[in-house]
Amino acid sequence: MTDSYADIADALRHYAETLHAAWAHPSFAYETSTYRSSSPYNKVIVTQPEGDAATRLPQTGRLVRGAQGVTVEAIDAGRSDTLTAGSALHRASAKWRQHPPLTDEEAAVVQSVKDAEVGVTDAMSEVAALRERSYDIGGFKNYDMEEVRRRLATEKPTPGTPLAHFHRYGLNTALYRSMVSAMEEADFDPQTPDAFNDWEPVIVQAVASLRRLAERETWTYDVVALLNAPTVDHPDSVELVETSLGGQVVTVMLEAATDDLLTQVQHREYNLTGVGRGIATAPINAALRYRVQVPVDASMQDYVGVLERGADLFTRVVDVLRLVREDDLGIVGVESFAIEPEAPTIRHHYDVGHNPTYASVTPRRSYFFLESAAPLSDDDLGKLRRALPPYLSGAHAVQGLDVAIRRHRDSRERHRPGEPESLLDLAIALEALLLNDSASGHGELGYRLALRAARLVGGPVDVRKDMFSGVRDLYAARSKLAHGQTLDTMKERDARRVRDALGLAPPLLQLLLLRFLTGAGPSGLRDQALADWWRNVELGDGSPLDEPDPESTESIEASFLDTPPADAEMPDPAC
DSSP states (O other): OOHHHHHHHHHHHHHHHHHHHHHHSTTOOOOOOOOOTTOGGGEEEEEEEOGGGOOBOTTTOOBOTTBTTEEEEEEEOOOOOOOOHHHHHHHHTSOSOSSSOOOHHHHHHHHHHHHHHHHHHHHHTTSHHHHHHHHTTTSBOOSOHHHHHHHHHHOOOOTTSHHHHHHHHHHHHHHHHHHHHHHHHTTOOTTSGGGOOOHHHHHHHHHHHHHHHHHOOEEEEEEEEEESOOBOOOSSOEEEEEEEETTEEEEEEEEEOOHHHHHHHHHHHHHHHSSOOOGGGSOOOEEEEEEEEEETTOOHHHHHHHHHHHHHHHHHHHHHHHHHOOSOOOEEEEEEEESSTTSOBOOOOTTOSSOGGGGGGSSSOOOOOOOOOOBOOHHHHHHHHHHHHHHHHTTTOOTTHHHHHHHHHHHHHSSOTTOTTHHHHHHHHHHHHHSOSGGGGSSOHHHHHHHHHHHHHOOSHHHHHHHHHHHHHHHHHHHHHHTTOOTTTSOHHHHHHHHHHHHHHHHHHHHHHHHIIIIISOTTOOHHHHHHHHHHHHHSSSOTTTTTOGGGGHHHHHHHHTOOOTTTTSOOBOO
16 A cells, blocks of 8 residues: 555544544434425436236336326435435534534534545545546546646645635545445444444445546446337347447447436436436337447547447437338437446537437437337347448448438438428438439439339339339429429329328338348449449349348338238337
């Protein structure tokens, strides 16, 4: 043990003596008043059924938020009279009671504990790394480490000033956490604190904990995206993909969104903004999560980048989720949670996507509707796991595919389900995907688009004919909408074509994107080689999509033959 840590241990022994004297005082008492019922930190999220008609998942029995017979509320957690080692420490250095006022002799005992705490934090402040690690403890990451060191070196806070309190707060927090952990492990009983005398193991463990804090090189964060769908009917988290992010390899997991997670989000929102986002009313059923480490000495931008990179990665994962599920699926919010309690909180800011706090300055939706309670199937999961790696890495190498996926994303996030204007984005996406060769600059574009779509989808002649006509109508509808017409101003025949196109375009685009991502498209082809590939599609036999996965065309055929989807008997979500 270095001299500095020996000094901390000596100061802790004196602190323990004053604590014991306070607890043993005849008038010592805990203040047991309840939390204010209006405090947002006393609210917890509770999902509960309304009668026997509540929608539950078949395997795990989880309730489906946003579905029939299910309510989600933020309720008062009730009284908080539980005594802990932390409450014993806190009461010893604060007023033992509110009424009657402390006598001079009682106040002197309390002051002796406070003075002993100052002695410990003074000894702690002699360890430069411990002082630096404690600067942001329990608060926001506001400064680069170099700025923290400059402030610690140049600012000379006067006792009793706000700056002195700010500097002392982090050290006090580190002290309390190390002591509480050690006391709990030593079987400290907060009901009879004066009976505890086994202080030496507590001091040794507390010093070791402070040393670990001083020597810490990284902080760990869970980055989480909240989704309305799909529901997850697995007891545990499901691994989706391993990918590189900011120089680290992270594993993206899909899991059911628990009440505890939503409570954690609700409390974080109040902490960040002073207002809640109304998380209790949103149909949140799933979450994406991965874990990442940030060097303690990283810049402010690196800390901010945790949320920025998380929002981008989750956006791309949801891009692929939308290809295997036709739900109105989207990200309700992106959050980061520190794993170590000493780690600083990462603030939201205006450049982070999927942040409802600043939704007024972004053109993105932050509320999505639960259209199906059907859980993610093993087949869906298999498609996700095949398509995510080539998309996240760019290994698909299909010209125009990234543009098409971004436009597909826009059609979901800028428009509510069924809005005619979404056809503009969908049509642009199809053009980027199906007219990505130099030969597409010649001839009638709508004809080529329809021909290629029909040939790629394949199937019986009647299905291909219907596909050809449907895509021609889609292209015509897109032109009318682009020139300012609306359903109200169109002729009934044209309005019907728009509605038909809204039913055709999403599943067609999803099929083509998914199949191109998983190897059925013109991967790595450019210029004449790409034009030759399309010529073979237009003039050859069969379809490149048929061989690897012929059943993928079933959803497209169903849209023309008016057959119900396979999950039509799932419980209807609430409107």
